[in-house]
Amino acid sequence: MALIRNSTLRPRILVVGGGYLGFVTARRLQKSLDRGEATITVVDPNPYMTYQPLLPEVAAGSIEPRHAVIPLRRHLRRSEVVTGKVTRISHADRHAVIEPELGEPFELDYDHIVLASGSVPRTLPIPGLAEEAISFKRIEEAVALRDRILSRLDDAAVIEDDAERRKALTFVFVGGGFAGIESLAELEDMARQAVARYDTLTEADLRFVLIEAMARVMPEVGEAQARWVVESLRARGVDVYLETFLQDCTNKHIKLSNGEEFDADTIVWNAGVKANPLLIDSDLPLDDRGRIRARADLRVEDDNGVVEGAWAAGDNAAVPDLSGGGVGGFCVPNAQHAVRQAPVLAGNITKALRGGSDFVQYSHKSIGTVAGLGVYKGVAQIGSFEARGILAWAMHRGYHGMAVPTIERKVRVFANWFLGILLGRDDSQLVDLAEPRKAFAEAADSKPLPKKPEAKAAEAKKSEPKKAEAKVKEAAARAS
Template identity: 50%
Template sequence: MRRIVVVGGGYAGFYAAWKLEKKLRRGEAEVIVIDPRPYMTYQPFLPEVLSGSVEARHAAISLRRNLHHTKLIAGSVTKVEHGRRTVTIQPVKGPEYELEYDIIAVTAGAVTRTFDLPGVADRAIGMKHVEEAVAIRDRLLTAFDEASVLPPGPERRRLLTVTFVGGGFAGVEGFGELLSLANALLKKYPELSRDDLAFHLVEATQRILPEVTDGPRKWVRSLLVRRGAHLHLDTTLLSADDGHVILSDGTEYDTELLVWTAGNAATRLVRGHTDLPVTDRGLIQTRADLRVGTETEVVPDAWAAGDDAAVPDLASPVPGAFTVPNAQNAVRQGKRLAKNLLASLRGREPKNYVHHTLGAVATLGLGTGIFQFRWIVVRGFLAWLMHRGYHVLAVPTWDRKMRVLSVWLAAAIHGRDIVSLASVQRPRDAFVNEAALPKLSLADVHSGGTPAVAEPADRSS
């Protein structure tokens, strides 16, 4: 029985393994998925996790619950030696070890692209994973609680200042949803006003939402500005040291929350820890049929898909174009990868991956969205409904579809939940503080006495 190793359990890896185990015959092949996380993140839901419109767990698709016949290894692949048909695995616990394979599919995805800027590594939060979205939401809700007891001034202003760096779909959707939540929260905090809020979106080019045309893009900019946003286009972040933001357009201010969504970069594995061919952009050199290699040369038993693969875009009118690293392509490439792997195992020729875009759709806050397909543009509430309808159909498993729908229905009737659970990031604080108080001995408990111990510990910490 041949061993197929899938590196990464994101979109492409999850769908490839999911489809493979449904189609493989008994004893035909063993599938192993290696990923440090036990779930696939449905990233289009992360902006709505920020605003509380989707529960965090509902944006996470359990690998073990859905991959019934696939072996899962909780760890990271640190090296691929295809010449020896081995991968080096760093498990979540324990020492590194090597695993042999017959066929490899590299679907490791991408990581957030960062730059060596003062303060970014210390202050910024990305927006690729569920835990990051939850942290962003909790920080905003906590900031409202803290700001509501402060007098107007610099400290209150800092707490309610939010900065997003990156004006692509992830950045604009997250920014729009969080700004919508902040404006809605003002109704619950009479001590605060809209003048206390400062939301900044920083984009290095002149365009936000590059996937849409100038008309819809201008409408989105106008919408965000009407809600109180400060847009800094053709501007870069120079420093965020100690929360003090300095922009290339001369703007300076203090921010409590810094969210980094400035594009993707290849993983460390692909950048320098594999003998598979890599492009100048740091991506796996991939053919249109998802085999690793070039048009004239194929690397045997090696496949790639998703954000870490340079897949030729056969649907693009631009010669030499590669597929865009987005959810549409990753999902469909994962499915095509499974079909092509099966065809290869059974002696048939794999087919090329060709996908014509279904358009671009984005949520911009509760009840507002934008959709464009070629010359067709839909704005506002209808586009928002289209966004929700598309993604509830696209999210895998009926379990997740029903859970997401139930949360949306509850929110439509009762409104969004505005409880911060930031304390769960420090679950032992309450216990530690209580443990520092005077203790009762067993003798005191039986006698009903009180402990003769020093003064109580300071609980303010």
């Protein structure tokens, strides 16, 4: 294992994670620190940051996938960007082990570390789940789901067996939080638009199913809004099962806790998240849910007090919610907190580097929530104000369009939306993205085409003089 030490007297700030929190924190540090004051190193498996609230619209074809991600190197020009995984953290020695996609793992020393590795899907030991389901947290998953649903329409259009046809057109979404509702609603809206182009399919052939273990959906909105969301989905033909669990999905055969069974070709898992498990292999303090223990000023703390040089926020941190509205007293893992924690985090680190101690405490009371449920459909709740339909849809797009980092990306996203209103949503699919060499490999392995009978006869006729000549030569050889 290679060992990389700080080669200058400049302190190194290691940002673990290039998601929204890590990206914005590094960008703020670039602006607030003088040149040469510190080295900022960002490590993430991906060379881009994904703005996750836009994933449902990416899946539905309202936003070009590349416009929902921000390339790290383009916008973090004064930072080191390392594409790889942090596999171990030894804060006592102030170094982390980084494993790149290619090459040997290496150790990187640091003076301050920012834990911004985010979250991963929280799965359950349900038979068949790991083999058959797909989550909805990455840009690749959003694109794959769109292409999968559209390809199932193509398949179903020519399937004659009724059972196989129903299976191909049944799409199950597990989890009724914001991610689950938005992804189902956007994709259902897209599928209903696309199915109109098939002569052999109708909207009645589509079956979208929502499975939620709780008695309601979208806990971030009020009871009335949550009931309206369920009613509107059911009015669109979605089967909504509340207080219901997925018990088995082996071989894509769905078994629910209410006793119902059916086949579904597509299973989407949106039933919660957990802190990134890389934090387990570290000497930093974790709570009982695997999150980094943090103070309101975003410094890490253990039973003995502040852990100097360690900072944490976002989905992988247990940050106290000073507003009193957080579940269990902590900030919930959503984009609204990450957006506001990043500037506080960058400001406090800058103060620490310059010897300051008057750190700002993070405090934010939710201003409300907005969600898109398809084109011209949405739900919003801002304090006591509630909106539904096209107004909520416009509020959703306005908020997230402005929250996307960088002016360049904002322009691209708003341009996508303008073109969608003008020209309609793009529901084209790309095939074989997972196997881009498929066509070439098939061509390379293909056998010569069988020759027609006439060609075989002509070839045999041409070869007759050669055969006769060969016989003459063979006879002469024997005679000699």
